[in-house]
Amino acid sequence: MTIAALIVAAGKGTRAGGPISKQWQQIGGKVVARWTLERFAHLDHLILVVNRDDMGIAHEVCNGLPVTLVAGGADRAGSVRAGLEALADLAPDLVLIHDVARPCVDAAVISAVIAALSGADGAAPALPVTDALWTGEGERVSGTQDRTGLYRAQTPQGFRYDAILAAHRAHPGGAADDVAVARAFGIDVVITDGDERNLKITTPSDFARAAALLESKMDIRLGNGFDVHRFCEGDHVMLCGVRVAHDHGLDGHSDADVGMHAVTDALYGALAAGDIGRHFPPSDPQWKGAESHIFLRHAVELARSKGYEISNIDVTLICEYPKIGPNAAAMMEKMAQIMEMRMDQVSIKATTSERLGFTGRGEGIAALATAALVRT
Numbered sequence: 081m082t083i084a085a086l087i088v089a090a091g092k093g094t095r096a097g098g099p100i101s102k103q104w105q106q107i108g109g110k111v112v113a114r115w116t117l118e119r120f121a122h123l124d125h126l127i128l129v130v131n132r133d134d135m136g137i138a139h140e141v142c143n144g145l146p147v148t149l150v151a152g153g154a155d156r157a158g159s160v161r162a163g164l165e166a167l168a169d170l171a172p173d174l175v176l177i178h179d180v181a182r183p184c185v186d187a188a189v190i191s192a193v194i195a196a197l198s199g200a201d202g203a204a205p206a207l208p209v210t211d212a213l214w215t216g217e218g219e220r221v222s223g224t225q226d227r228t229g230l231y232r233a234q235t236p237q238g239f240r241y242d243a244i245l246a247a248h249r250a251h252p253g254g255a256a257d258d259v260a261v262a263r264a265f266g267i268d269v270v271i272t273d274g275d276e277r278n279l280k281i282t283t284p285s286d287f288a289r290a291a292a293l294l295e296s297k298m299d300i301r302l303g304n305g306f307d308v309h310r311f312c313e314g315d316h317v318m319l320c321g322v323r324v325a326h327d328h329g330l331d332g333h334s335d336a337d338v339g340m341h342a343v344t345d346a347l348y349g350a351l352a353a354g355d356i357g358r359h360f361p362p363s364d365p366q367w368k369g370a371e372s373h374i375f376l377r378h379a380v381e382l383a384r385s386k387g388y389e390i391s392n393i394d395v396t397l398i399c400e401y402p403k404i405g406p407n408a409a410a411m412m413e414k415m416a417q418i419m420e421m422r423m424d425q426v427s428i429k430a431t432t433s434e435r436l437g438f439t440g441r442g443e444g445i446a447a448l449a450t451a452a453l454v455r456t
Contacts, residue, residue, distance in 0.1 A: 083194065084172040085120035085236070086127045086163040089113055089138070089180035090152025096181075097284040103180045104137050107287060108295040111141045115183035115294060119190065120236075121145055122389070122420045125170055128180075129163040146422070157255055161248040167241065175244060176236035177258045181281040184293045185236065186455070188387040192272040193238040201240045202262045202269035206231035207276065233257060234274040243267055301388065301453040303350030305342040310444035317445070319397060319407070320428055321373060321414035326402045330445065333362040337372035339395050339428070342449035343415070344372070346393065347379035350453045351386065373418050380419050388453040390419060394427040398439050398446040404430030 093102035103113045113128070120126055126145065129152045130138045138149050150166045152159035160177055167175065174197050178185065189205050196203035209232060213225035237258045239247075244258065247265035255261045259269050277293050279286060314329020320339040330336035345355045353359075356375050360367050383390060393415070397404050404411075411428045419426070433440045 081174065082124040082170070082172040083174045083176065084125035084127060084167050084170065084241070085123050085176045085178060086129065086160065086167070087113070087116055087120065087178050087180050088129050088152075088156060088159050088163070089134075090129050090131045090159040091156065092131070093181065093281075095282055096286065101131075101134070102281050102287075104134070104141070105287070107183065107291045110294075112183050112281065112290075113138070113141050113180050114145075116178065116180050116185070117142065117145055117147060119183070119185050119187075120176065120178065121422065123176070124420075125167065125172055127163045127166055129159045155253065157248065157251065157253050157261065160258060160261075164241075164245045164248055168245070172241050174238060175241045176238045177244075178236035179280055182235055182278055183281070184290055185234075185278045186275060186387055187384050187389050189234070189273070189275050189278055190236060191381075191384045193236055196270045196272050197238050197240065200268060200270040201243045202238065202259065202267045203272050204237035204259050204269055205234040205272045205274035205278065207234070207274040208232075231271060232274070233259065234278050234280075237262075237269075239267065299388075299455040300391075301350040301455075303346040303348065303451045303453070305345030305347075305349060305355075305449040305451070306447070307338045307341040307345065308438075308444060308446045309336045309338045310438075311442070317402065318372070319404070319445075320395065320411035321418060322407050322411045324402050324407050334360075334367055334370045334375070335372055338445050338447040339397055339411070339449070340372040340376050340415070342447035343393055343395060343451065344375045344379045346449040346451035347376075347383055347390070347453070350451050351379075351383060351388070353379075353382060376415075376418055383453055386455070388455045390421060390425070391452040391454045392425045392427070393419070393421075393449060393451045395429070395447060395449045397428070397430040398433055398448070399430065399444075400432050400435065400440060400442050404428075 089103045096102035126147045129150045132151045193203045209227045209230040214221045215223040251261045309330040311328035312331035317330045318335045318337040412426045416423045416426045
């Protein structure tokens with residue numbers, strides 16, 4: 081399944097004040113749009129829709145991120161449609177549409193929308209209205225409004241790509257947001273949990289509120305993992321998701337991917353959540369011969385469900401043979417794919433033990449891994 085993020089940044093945002101549009105202003109030494117883009121950089125495709133006049137500054141802000149820039153339309157709906165059309169050749173399964181002025185969105189909100197789309201064509205975060213609601217005339221209260229069933233809408237609003245593209249193509253324009261476009265087309269939208277911190281920068285005072293959230297102390301977790309598997313009869317070994325030809329296999333209850341096991345345990349360790357054996361007991365026959373990406377994906381999803389993003393992983397494979405260097409790039413690519421990370425966040429390298437110990441005698445392979453998790 082492929083997932084794209086479409087960040088809408090073509091507006092001028094004049095109510096926020098300042099000499100330039102709010103998305104190009106800075107908070108904590110970083111441009112608002114950059115904060116927002118980094119929240120979605122782990123997904124498969126990233127689109128930033130901007131005003132044609134802002135292409136120059138947008139290129140600077142996106143430096144180093146896998147972003148495709150698209151010129152926006154006359155209004156928000158036109159800009160969203162331009163971004164959706166730009167994804168046509170890629171045809172992702174899902175698309176998350178997000179306001180650039182919500183830089184404080186966290187991983188838990190994003191993950192909840194994605195998870196909801198496994199059983200729905202549309203999903204969006206929202207917060208129930210808890211304050212009393214009044215109507216007013218001039219400066220006087222003229223009545224009250226029942227707040228039952230009312231929600232404050234947030235983004236990202238997620239959809240099956242084909243469905244929301246068709247909805248935008250059919251819509252006459254003027255919708256409040258993409259949920260309105262979807263519902264007009266007959267798409268049901270599931271409500272997921274929003275977050276008070278997922279504020280939208282609209283007025284000058286919102287910059288201070290966003291700064292307090294973005295500049296607050298981050299929760300950084302480090303975890304280590306170590307695993308060993310002995311050689312057995314076979315013609316290949318699985319290392320970090322890659323089949324590597326060898327005159328032996330690796331002995332284990334699962335597919336014995338020693339590198340992937342070490343990374344999985346590093347993630348569990350950073351979360352203080354035990355190890356693989358706790359979550360997937362070797363005494364359980366259903367895991368006999370299982371592919372190790374099942375364990376790794378569980379650890380990744382557990383981290384994101386708790387609001388953490390994986391900043392990077394570092395793996396050292398310890399063996400005399402097989403040689404890791406020729407396969408390292410393929411391993412990095414595979415691990416990045418499984419973990420939904422960029423390749424520059426995944427390090428895989430190898431060393432020998434100078435022919436000392438069991439690895440030096442060619443009896444097996446060991447792996448050491450470190451994982452860094454960040455929650456803002």
